[in-house]
Amino acid sequence: xxxxxxxxxxxxxxxxxxxxxxxxxxxxxxxxxxxxxxxxxxxxxxxxxxxxxxxxxxxxxxxxxxxxxxxxxxxxxxxxxxxxxxxxxxxxxxxxxxxxxxxxxxxxxxxxxxxxxxxxxxxxxxxxxxxxxxx
Numbered sequence: 001x002x003x004x005x006x007x008x009x010x011x012x013x014x015x016x017x018x019x020x021x022x023x024x025x026x027x028x029x030x031x032x033x034x035x036x037x038x039x040x041x042x043x044x045x046x047x048x049x050x051x052x053x054x055x056x057x058x059x060x061x062x063x064x065x066x067x068x069x070x071x072x073x074x075x076x077x078x079x080x081x082x083x084x085x086x087x088x089x090x091x092x093x094x095x096x097x098x099x100x101x102x103x104x105x106x107x108x109x110x111x112x113x114x115x116x117x118x119x120x121x122x123x124x125x126x127x128x129x130x131x132x133x134x135x
Contacts, residue, residue, distance in 0.1 A: 017058060018042050018061065021044075021066065022044070022066045022098060031064065035127075035131075043058060052080065061093070063081055063093055063094070063096070064118075065077040066100075067109050067114075078095055094116070115133075
């Protein structure tokens with residue numbers, strides 16, 4: 001029921017493609033579900049090889065990545081996306097850091113070049129407001 005109310009109340013992101021880079025299955029599930037409720041198409045990746053493969057066939061409108069991935073980190077994702085942009089001569093893709101509980105970690109991500117951050121646990125209204133900045 002909450003999802004239906006949320007879906008009815010919000011402007012849809014129906015032309016938005018989000019590349020979600022995350023290894024935590026719970027976070028992937030929650031973020032993916034909310035992004036799809038908002039109308040976005042979600043492409044999921046759990047590793048750098050998967051990110052590179054995704055970039056070979058899509059150019060996302062927004063990237064969301066955890067800053068602490070299991071075998072890489074969000075800075076590697078950030079660097080890979082920026083290199084991809086230069087290769088296709090595309091304007092900067094917004095990259096949103098997913099941080100665990102701490103605004104300090106989020107501020108570090110901002111200073112490293114991320115455009116925004118969102119904390120876990122994911123709150124749908126905060127996620128929506130963050131995404132809205134880039135649409």
